[in-house]
Amino acid sequence: xxxxxxxxxxxxxxxxxxxxxxxxxxxxxxxxxxxxxxxxxxxxxxxxxxxxxxxxxxxxxxxxxxxxxxxxxxxxxxxxxxxxxxxxxxxxxxxxxxxxxxxxxxxxxxxxxxxxxxxxxxxxxxxxxxxxxxxxxxxxxxxxxxxxxxxxxxxxxxxxxxxxxxxxxxxxxxxxxxxxxxxxxxxxxxxxxxxxxxxxxxxxxxxxxxxxxxxxxxxxxxxxxxxxxxxxxxxxxxxxxxxxxxxxxxxxxxxxxxxxxxxxxxxxxxxxxxxxxxxxxxxxxxxxxxxxxxxxxxxxxxxxxxxxxxxxxxxxxxxxxxxxxxxxxxxxxxxxxxxxxxxxxxxxxxxxxxxxxxxxxxxxxxxxxxxxxxxxxxxxxxxxxxxxxxxxxxxxxxxxxxxxxxxxxxxxxxxxxx
RNA sequence: GUGGGUGUAGCUCAGUUGGUUAGAGCGUCUGGUUGUGGCCCAGAAGGUCGGGGGUUCAAAUCCCCUCACUCACCCCA
Numbered sequence: 001x002x003x004x005x006x007x008x009x010x011x012x013x014x015x016x017x018x019x020x021x022x023x024x025x026x027x028x029x030x031x032x033x034x035x036x037x038x039x040x041x042x043x044x045x046x047x048x049x050x051x052x053x054x055x056x057x058x059x060x061x062x063x064x065x066x067x068x069x070x071x072x073x074x075x076x077x078x079x080x081x082x083x084x085x086x087x088x089x090x091x092x093x094x095x096x097x098x099x100x101x102x103x104x105x106x107x108x109x110x111x112x113x114x115x116x117x118x119x120x121x122x123x124x125x126x127x128x129x130x131x132x133x134x135x136x137x138x139x140x141x142x143x144x145x146x147x148x149x150x151x152x153x154x155x156x157x158x159x160x161x162x163x164x165x166x167x168x169x170x171x172x173x174x175x176x177x178x179x180x181x182x183x184x185x186x187x188x189x190x191x192x193x194x195x196x197x198x199x200x201x202x203x204x205x206x207x208x209x210x211x212x213x214x215x216x217x218x219x220x221x222x223x224x225x226x227x228x229x230x231x232x233x234x235x236x237x238x239x240x241x242x243x244x245x246x247x248x249x250x251x252x253x254x255x256x257x258x259x260x261x262x263x264x265x266x267x268x269x270x271x272x273x274x275x276x277x278x279x280x281x282x283x284x285x286x287x288x289x290x291x292x293x294x295x296x297x298x299x300x301x302x303x304x305x306x307x308x309x310x311x312x313x314x315x316x317x318x319x320x321x322x323x324x325x326x327x328x329x330x331x332x333x334x335x336x337x338x339x340x341x342x343x344x345x346x347x348x349x350x351x352x353x354x355x356x357x358x359x360x361x362x363x364x365x366x367x368x369x370x371x372x373x374x375x376x377x378x379x380x381x382x383x384x385x386x387x388x389x390x391x392x393x394x395x396x397x398x399x400x401x402x403x404x405x406x407x408x409x410x411x412x413x414x415x416x417x418x
Numbered sequence: 419g420u421g422g423g424u425g426u427a428g429c430u431c432a433g434u435u436g437g438u439u440a441g442a443g444c445g446u447c448u449g450g451u452u453g454u455g456g457c458c459c460a461g462a463a464g465g466u467c468g469g470g471g472g473u474u475c476a477a478a479u480c481c482c483c484u485c486a487c488u489c490a491c492c493c494c495a
Contacts, residue, residue, distance in 0.1 A: 007486080059493045063419085078495080107495085112419080114489060123495065189492070205491085254494055264495090271489075278495055302495040330453065361453050369455040380453060394455070 008111075008119025018321070019307045023151065024104060027124050030147045034139070036100040036126065041082045043106065047074040053081035053289060055256030057196070064109045075108040079125035080257075080282070080298055081289075087129055088291035098130040104303075116273035116305045127298035132283060134230045137261045137297055138237030144265060144277050144299060145243050153309045155265040155276055158248040160220070161231040162199075164259045165284070167224035172198060174217050185212050199252040218249040227260055234261055257282040261297065269312055270305055277301035322372030324413055327354040327379070328364035334379040337404065341377075344406040350413055368394065377409060 005011060012020060028038070051061050054077070066075040076082050083103060086092075092099050104124050113119060126143075128136050141157060148155050163171055179186070179194045179201055186194070186201065190209050193200040202213055223231060238245055245263075253262050262280035270276070279299020286294040325345060329338035335358060342352045353371055355364045361378070368376040378390040383404060391412050392399045402408045 004486080064493075109494080111493070112491090113487095114491095117494075121495075192492095200493090272491085273495075275495055300495055305495070328454085360448090362455080363448085365455040367455085373455095376455080378454070382453090390454090392454075397455090399454085 006119070008113040010118055010120070014321070016307065016311075019310050020303065022310065023303055023306045024124075026150045027102075027104070027147055030143060030150060031102050031126065034100070034143045036102050039083065039086065039101045039103050041076075041079065041086055041103055041105070043076055043108075044073050045076055045082055045085065047072050049081050049085055049289070050074055050077060053084065053257060053285060054078070058254065058256065060109060060254075064111055066108045066110060077109045078107055078255075079103055079105070079123060079300065080127065080285075083125065083127055083298075084286055084289050084291070084296070088286060088289060093130055093292060093294055096130070098128065098136075100128050102126040114273070115271040116302065116308055118304060122303040123300045124303060125298065125300045126279075127296055129286070129296040130294055131297075132230075132295035134233035134261070135237045137230075137234045137281060138241060138243070140279070140297060140299065141238060141245070141263055142241045142243045144279075144301070148265065148276075151306065151310065152313060153267070153276070153306065155267045157243065157245040157263060157265050158251055159234075159245050159261065159263040160248050160251040161223055161227060161260050162253060162258055162262055162280070163219055163223050163227050167222060167227055168219075168259075171217070171219050171222040174222065175199070175201075175219075178216050182212055197254075200254070202250040202252055213250070220247065220249055230260055253280060257285040257288070259283050263299070265301075267305075267309060269309055273302075273305065275302075276305045276309070322374065323351040323353055324374050325350055325352040325409070326364070326368035326371055326373035326376045327352060328361060328368065328376055329354065329358075330361055330378075330380040331384075332358075333381060333384050337379060337384060338377070341406045341409060345410060345413075348406075348410050350410065375413060379404065 031038075047065070047067055050065065054061050056062075060077050065077055067073070083101060087099065087101075102125060104122070106120050106122050108120055110119055111117060126140065128140060141159070145157060162168065176194065176198050179190075179198060183191060183194065186209050187204065187206050190201045190204050190206075193204070201209070202216060204210065204213070220231070235245075251262060251264060258280040260281040260283070263278070264275045265277040266274040267276055268274065277299055278301075279297070281295070281297040283295040286292065286296060325342075327338035327342050329335040335354075335356075338354050339356075342354050345352045353373075355367055359367075365376065373394055376392045376394055378392060378399075383389045387404045388401050389404045389409075390399050391402050391409065402412055
């Protein structure tokens with residue numbers, strides 16, 4: 001094989017597309033009931049947009065973006081920044097005080113691929129803009145939980161609060177002191193993190209670090225009055241909606257713009273990539289990007305990861321690809337009739353197919369079977385002359401003679417469940 | 419960027435201490451009489467054994483290099 005897709009880029013073959021559609025359809029349906037609107041965004045944006053929103057010194061911006069350097073544009077590594085840009089550009093806050101939006105599409109990050117992580121990956125991205133109300137946080141998590149429920153995927157919700165510009169600096173200082181007091185016991189990565197992004201030390205995977213960090217000061221206990229109240233209303237609201245969750249004081253965020261509530265839906269079925277959905281509040285982001293002082297909260301879920309989970313469940317496999325009718329013609333005259341009839345039936349809205357290579361009836365029956373056809377029309381020279389055809393119900397094996405016309409065939413197809 | 423694992427047919431994989439024309443299952447195609455699918459049976463097509471170099475009378479098998487894929491680290495959905 002000479003020509004192949006790029007490393008980290010994958011084709012979604014027809015057999016798998018059914019699961020993708022399942023995920024997307026269920027998402028759209030759930031979002032509809034929660035009164036969200038879909039928005040479609042460009043994949044390419046000015047590089048500066050991501051540098052400003054995600055954080056210029058994050059790994060994503062520093063080395064993982066697909067950037068056309070000469071044009072100063074970048075393939076989006078996530079959707080939130082683009083969505084904020086569109087929100088600001090079109091002054092969507094003037095249309096409604098609270099905007100509830102979602103978008104679905106590909107994202108690009110030049111990371112080393114591994115299970116559940118590709119260089120082109122797809123996310124369902126949901127945002128609520130214009131409300132700082134903690135009940136919105138809970139509503140959003142409840143919606144995600146409901147989607148997982150409908151998909152039959154079992155995940156657990158973990159939640160934390162990261163504080164805000166008022167209380168995080170003080171906590172950060174406290175944490176730094178803690179880290180420095182035992183810096184020699186931490187791994188090299190954590191030493192680096194401590195200067196770059198101290199919060200990240202909290203979710204190091206190494207057992208030794210975890211143990212050290214166990215007694216670290218918890219941000220939840222150092223929230224300011226407002227953040228603390230916010231967080232407790234979030235919890236009360238989740239309780240009132242019957243959504244179960246766990247507090248995880250070690251859960252932090254990689255992106256700069258998160259404040260207050262953060263959450264992840266995680267699974268133990270995906271190896272190292274345990275997060276299926278992650279999100280949080282970002283009250284300062286819109287202002288940072290030049291919009292108004294507008295709060296926001298959102299989450300992103302990885303479609304590939306959801307599909308992997310559905311595949312592991314081993315249910316609902318490639319359903320819904322069957323056709324209504326397969327036309328089997330024997331001989332040139334019959335084949336000509338089938339060809340035209342097939343087109344007419346398609347025009348009437350039936351899915352139909354036939355063999356154009358004039359193979360044996362047996363072969364054509366096999367093709368009909370493989371196409372999961374509900375009915376097969378059999379036309380030979382005798383039928384053609386008599387103006388009749390045989391139609392076979394593939395499930396029951398019942399056959400009957402019908403008039404040789406598209407209308408008669410259509411009527412027959414209607415009669416059986418259509 | 420770093421480390422481990424794996425590269426044999428379209429797919430999943432066998433291939434013994436190097437030894438004839440490299441195998442199986444699934445899939446594909448064709449048959450199993452005269453116009454009928456799924457099951458069964460028979461046959462066929464399909465492979466530069468990832469690529470290059472080396473050792474050897476002889477390499478899928480041993481050595482070196484390279485590429486690809488994969489899992490994990492970093493980072494992150």
